[in-house]
Amino acid sequence: MKLFQRLLLALTIMVSVVSPSMAESVTGSHGWARQPLSLRDGPGAAYAVTGNIAENAAIKVLRCQKVWCLVDGPGGRGWTSLERVGFGLSPEGPLFAIQPNYPAGGPGSACFYTGTNYSGSSFCAGPGEVFPDLALHGVDNSFASVKISGNVSAAACRERKFHSYCERIVESQLVLDRYLNRNLSSIRVY
Known part of the structure; x- marks a missing residue:
């Protein structure tokens, strides 16, 4: 690999580590902020707040643990409570909260x-x-x-x-x- 390419790769990695909230992620699952989100340095309330995302904003969900998700959106990238994240087609709430008369039971x-x-x-x-x-x-x-x-x-x-x-x-x-x-x-x- 050429020296220039190595330097460019190193710079890209440093920018993403030092300032991950510079741009919204291209990858990740589509989601919504069901409530205002407080973003944190890590998955827990003990971590420092690094940013906020407004209610009903479209976000990218990068990964989730039991009760915390790493998200990226307008306001930065950070960890937030899973219960405040929606994954439906719109920010109105959980996808399965309303149970329409879906076909079920077969055959x-x-x-x-x-x-x-x-x-x-x-x-x-x-x-x-x-x-x-x-x-x-x-x-x-x-x-x-x-x-x-x-x-x-x-x-x-x-x-x-x-x-x-x-x-x-x-x-x-x-x-x-x-x-x-x-x-x-x-x-x-x-």
């Missing part, structure tokens, strides 16, 4: 495909089947479309154990939602 199946338009390898499940970590089945982050057959629906989430952005899928999709396409890590079929 039927939800089949996820590695290609768009129901092409490629498939992974099918029926009502009551739960897959909290698709990596254990060798299919993490690999699905691009879903076919719903019968009286079923599926909860599909970007992260293991139904964390991060989730969507309730009630009808077939030739191409998965932009936040789930090749970013699906947990599934529950109803």
Whole structure:
């Protein structure tokens, strides 16, 4: 590697370590500040406050632990309480707080495909089947479309154990939602 490239890489790393809040992250799961967020240096109330994000602001969720998430948004990057972060399509609250009359109980199946338009390898499940970590089945982050057959629906989430952005899928999709396409890590079929 050329000396200039090494220096540029070192400078980039230093800027991201010294001042991580200079720009919002490109990667991460889409989320919302359900309440005003206090950002901290680490995952806990004992850490120093480094910034704030206003209620209803769009954020990127970089990772979560049991009760804390590392987020990035207008106001900086830092750790905040998981209970203040929303992962739905809008900031109105948790995705599953309102239980519309979703199809459930079968008969039927939800089949996820590695290609768009129901092409490629498939992974099918029926009502009551739960897959909290698709990596254990060798299919993490690999699905691009879903076919719903019968009286079923599926909860599909970007992260293991139904964390991060989730969507309730009630009808077939030739191409998965932009936040789930090749970013699906947990599934529950109803």
